[in-house]
Amino acid sequence: MRTSDACREFLSGVKDELPILIGVIPFGMIYGVLALGAGLSPGEAQAMSAIVFAGSAQFMTVQLAGIGAPAILTILTGFVINLRHALYSGSIAPHMRQLNLKWKTLLAYLLTDEAYAVAIIHYQRESDNANKHWYFLGAGLALWVSWQTSTAVGIFMGAKVPPGWPLDFTLPLTFIALVVPALKNRASILAAIAAGFTSVLAAGLPYKLGLLSAALVGILVGLWSEEK
């Protein structure tokens, strides 16, 4: 049964995304609080979560807005910060060849760090499953709904988040929970170590360019290690 297979994949995507949401929801709330603080109206703050749908770019936009940066600078910075999504796009593209443009458009819109990280692990494990795009849709929609909802909660709460709570730490914790189980062989471990070192050395570069160079160094080390 095609339908029930699709349905099972969809639900399995939602289920695997749920633990990630523990890390995402505090971020959506903090974004909502910061956006109002930077002078955005509640409607604008909420719309940005739907239109941009990328946490770090939204945080940056709000910060630049707070200091009255020119629009063109804000737009360029947002673009560069989100360039890492091109890497995700390239990495997930071979799994999407058979989909029609409607599906590709929808899944590209949902291609965030957190949906990608969950989906690519599933895709690499079940690359022959004909309904695996439903898994991505489930994971992506679960994230989308919680991002919009947590933004709204942040907007309503205003500045009532307890200041001593290090909620931003949920981001690295979420990614630790996704990366560590994926370090299965020597090549992936060496790639991760190289990327980690480079990310610190290149941390001074602006607009997440350190992140891109760290990824490139890590990828090269991984390839080199596979060759040997």
Add this chain to the structure above:
Amino acid sequence: MMHPWLVMCAIGLLTFMTRLSFIALLECWQAPAILRRALGFVPVTVLTAIIVPELVLHDGMLDLALTNPRLLAGGIAIIVSWKTKNVVWTIVTGMGALLLLQKIL
């Protein structure tokens, strides 16, 4: 913010085009094997490059001391993730460790 709707629509459109880029492109173009192998390393490298600075950098300065609560809590989370492979446990113990260590250190 100056022109908020213009800014968010422009960033939204550019982000969407970035996300769609290879997905749309690959329809008519088969990536060479070396590129496909390279892209296989994207998840671990990008996510590690997001994690590590969050643990070892403090206001842009390297802090590898054992009094850095984020480094210790991150280390605990890595061990928990390695042993349990469970996302919830990793986040909860890591967050609990950070709250505790911030009080002690």
